[in-house]
Amino acid sequence: MRAKRGAFFAATLAILTLSACFTPLSGSRSGTARVNSLEGSAEVSRGDGAWESASLWHKFSAGDRARTGADGTLNLTLGRYGGVLTLMPGSLLEFEQLGPVEGNPRIVAVLNLREGRVVGDTLKLPEGTQVQVKTRAGVHEIP
Numbered sequence: 390m391r392a393k394r395g396a397f398f399a400a401t402l403a404i405l406t407l408s409a410c411f412t413p414l415s416g417s418r419s420g421t422a423r424v425n426s427l428e429g430s431a432e433v434s435r436g437d438g439a440w441e442s443a444s445l446w447h448k449f450s451a452g453d454r455a456r457t458g459a460d461g462t463l464n465l466t467l468g469r470y471g472g473v474l475t476l477m478p479g480s481l482l483e484f485e486q487l488g489p490v491e492g493n494p495r496i497v498a499v500l501n502l503r504e505g506r507v508v509g510d511t512l513k514l515p516e517g518t519q520v521q522v523k524t525r526a527g528v529h530e531i532p
Contacts (some may be wrong), residue, residue, distance in 0.1 A: 420488025480505025
């Protein structure tokens with residue numbers, strides 16, 4: 390009996406742990422981004438708030454920012470809507486939109502790259518959707 394209870398407890402704990410890794414969709418279908426890994430110096434900010442050291446699994450919402458030092462990189466996942474990306478050294482990125490919005494569900498993320506560069510893999514984007522990356526040179530649409 391104890392073995393069954395122990396197994397049930399372990400299975401329940403595993404399900405709760407895994408479910409905490411996923412962001413449920415609300416009526417606005419907003420998304421999130423998370424830090425998968427980091428190297429060197431990197432910082433994050435909630436909106437226009439104070440900068441703090443980046444940490445593994447840090448969660449971003451629309452309006453948040455991330456920046457890397459000259460020796461830093463941040464690997465981010467854009468969740469179910471946008472694939473993954475790497476913020477390269479000496480970069481500053483603002484998350485304008487994460488997840489589709491009413492009125493234009495085709496655009497699933499809008500990223501404003503204020504400085505530096507970002508490398509991404511959006512091969513798993515839902516069909517018919519795109520990620521927009523804003524730079525000083527203009528707006529780039531992927532795919």
